[in-house]
Amino acid sequence: MSSRSFSLMGLWPVILRWRNLILLAVTLALVVSALVAWQMPNVYRSTSIFYPTNPESTDPDRIVEEGGRLALGGRAEDLDRIITIGQSQPVAAIIIKRYNLYEHYEAGKPGTEKADQAVLDEYTDNLSIVHSNRDAIELAFHDTDKVRAANIANTLVQVIDSINQRLTMENRGRIITLYRNRTTFLEKESAQVRDSLEDARQRYGIFGRLGLETESGYESRYLAKELAETETELRRAEGELAAGGGSAARVAGLRRAMRGLTQADGGNIINLENYLAGADLVTALYMRYESLQERLVEAQATYENARLAISSDISSIYVVQKAYPATREAKPVRPLIVLSAMFITFALSVIFITLLELYRNNLTLMKPKVVNRSEQVA
Incomplete structure (x- = not known):
């Protein structure tokens, strides 16, 4: 048996037959949904x-x-x-x-x-x-x-x-801690180098910046001037004494002054022996101190900027x-x-009545057909 064709146009007669119930369902949906919606x-x-x-x-x-x-x-x-x-x-x-x-x-x-x-x-x-x-x-x-x-x-x-x-x-808090530790380390290191530099200056009698290599070094100018003048006076006094004149005491005094300028045990605070022995050490310590000071200033500025940054909003x-x-x-x-x-109520109603109509039609088709006796005899 061929299947029966289905058309949406065929729903219209069904809707007309059930229009009262459909209208009732839609009206009920209208009332209920309105009550629910306006109570929300x-x-x-x-x-x-x-x-x-x-x-x-x-x-x-x-x-x-x-x-x-x-x-x-x-x-x-x-x-x-x-x-x-x-x-x-x-x-x-x-x-x-x-x-x-x-x-x-x-x-x-x-x-x-x-x-x-x-x-x-x-x-x-x-x-x-x-x-x-x-x-x-x-x-x-x-x-x-x-x-x-x-x-x-x-x-x-x-x-x-x-x-x-x-x-x-x-991570700024941890970075600030690192900056603070770095600043503290440089401060301690700078203080130690400064103390070592002061001890070296006191020991060797070098109070200038970089010793003989610096034009502005006080010790270099003092030693050069005093050594030249004292040696010249000593040679002159020795010449006069050799010529039968002059004074032996003056020569001895000049030799003692020369010894004080050239030897550490001569009694002079500033002398050539200590100067030559300590010039390199004082120079190295001073350069180290200057480097630490520059790094310390930079570290302090970085630390202050970091503190400002962490407190910013x-x-x-x-x-x-x-x-x-x-x-x-x-x-x-x-x-x-x-x-x-x-x-939704209308759609569900149409679906329901359509299924109901199909069910009724199937029941009608499945009923056995009754044949009259007169028709059988004929």
Whole structure:
């Protein structure tokens, strides 16, 4: 047997035969859905729009040292990081605790697994944070209280900003400790070298900067002048004494003065022997001290900049629009609920009566056909 063809036009007679029941069902759906829809609480939506900034541009070290400027970062990794932070459970825990959402959502007593999961699910359903087609982030929150919805949205933006800053600056505390330890080490090292330099100057009688190699060295000029003058006077006195004149005492005095200028045991603080013995040591110690001083000044400046950076509060996002209390509800869309209920009821009614008609037709076809006796005799 060939299967019977089916046409949508064939439904119209069926609908006409059952029109009263269909109309009754649709009317009942209208009434019930309207009652339910108008009893549903109004839910308001508050939206905040912001751009993430480039983390490198918000680095305080770069701003202080290089004079950098804040730059908007529409990079995919910046947007993904902000969205991930906004959807994270630590952020949810902060908002739930701050606004006492357990009581607001009537989830139950905090601390129980059922209540915690219920309030988290409700919070997640009410939160929307997406990447817009203009490379901005739209954060929206739904709530039955329009003011609460706006406050939660703005607080979420602040919490996201704070956590994002913490992620980009989480190692600054350790870096500051390293800078402080480096500064302390250089201070101790500089003090030790300074003490060694003072001891060497006292021991060798060298109080200039770099000894004989420096034109401004006091000892070099003093020794050169005194040695030349004393030696000249000694030679003159010895010549006069050899010629039968002069004074032996003067010659002895000049020889003693010459010994004091050239030998360490001669009694002079500044003498050639000590100067030659200690010039290299004093020069090396002074160069070491100068190097440590330069490094110490640089380390102190770096440490101060790092302390300034860790205490700075530079926003990692640029807020274009703060969340404000909504002027009208976002949901429920009551006319849409009523129309949807009526359409679904109508569709289900048509399907039901169609199946019922098909069932009746099948029963009719399956009944045996009764033949009259007169027809059989004929």
